[in-house]
Amino acid sequence: MRRIELPRQLAVRAEQLTERIAGTAGEARTSEAKGLWKHTTHRRELVTPLRALLNEMAHGNRCCMYCGDDLSTDIDHFEPVAENPLRTFDWLNHLLSCTACNSSCKRDQFPRDPETGDPLLIDPTTEDPFDHLYLSLDTGLYRGLTEKGRQTERVCGLNRDDLPEARCIARDGVVMCVEGWLSGREKGDHRKMAIAVRTVRNQPFADVAQFMLRQALLPKASVAFAFDLGEEILRHLRDPELRAALLI
Numbered sequence: 001m002r003r004i005e006l007p008r009q010l011a012v013r014a015e016q017l018t019e020r021i022a023g024t025a026g027e028a029r030t031s032e033a034k035g036l037w038k039h040t041t042h043r044r045e046l047v048t049p050l051r052a053l054l055n056e057m058a059h060g061n062r063c064c065m066y067c068g069d070d071l072s073t074d075i076d077h078f079e080p081v082a083e084n085p086l087r088t089f090d091w092l093n094h095l096l097s098c099t100a101c102n103s104s105c106k107r108d109q110f111p112r113d114p115e116t117g118d119p120l121l122i123d124p125t126t127e128d129p130f131d132h133l134y135l136s137l138d139t140g141l142y143r144g145l146t147e148k149g150r151q152t153e154r155v156c157g158l159n160r161d162d163l164p165e166a167r168c169i170a171r172d173g174v175v176m177c178v179e180g181w182l183s184g185r186e187k188g189d190h191r192k193m194a195i196a197v198r199t200v201r202n203q204p205f206a207d208v209a210q211f212m213l214r215q216a217l218l219p220k221a222s223v224a225f226a227f228d229l230g231e232e233i234l235r236h237l238r239d240p241e242l243r244a245a246l247l248i
Helices: 008-022 028-038 040-057 099-106 147-156 163-187 190-202 206-215 230-236 240-246
Strands: 074-077 094-097 133-135 142-144
Touching: 008 028, 008 040, 028 040, 040 074, 040 094, 074 099, 094 099, 099 147, 133 147, 133 206, 142 147, 163 190, 163 206, 163 230, 163 240, 190 206, 190 240, 206 240
Parallel strands: none
Antiparallel strands: 074 094, 133 142
């Protein structure tokens, strides 16, 4: 996921507010940061435009950058304000999040490697989540491949409530859209092909389609596609033209 460059006007405003936070000493610094973030004027002039940029960056229909749920509205501070108030207005510290990930699960949690101090949460704007997480296409459950993946799954509750089932529904949606795309290509119906691509790209849990596309070219892809219609869809997801249309 590519982070959009922050427009100069917004960057200057963020720097000014960060300077105000830096000028506050001791324990009052966190309170000052939170107050500025919630201030009506700053929300209108800075926070709202930041959210619009994150909406543009997000996959699918404003998918949460942690769990993949759609229509997300929150700006999460990757490194929490309580942990580092000086990063409250740091554009590189902002991710689009659903309310559940932001307020119910992650909150102020920010695990670090005990030896290096590096964050043990995945930042999807700087690394590929699939280097750390494996998605079972059969169950919709995420499993950590690394300590960073395991901590992200735990802290953000990636397997909470109905998320696994929703990912399975997204998987089935990919299957149906691929079939529609293939039918459109066979008939020369470019409109049908375009609708199928748009649906996959904009559906909730857009991460499911991207995982399927990446897995399709791996040597043991058949293991990942061990679900109903999996073998058939695997063959189609290796089609170069289809891959070029669907990969983000």
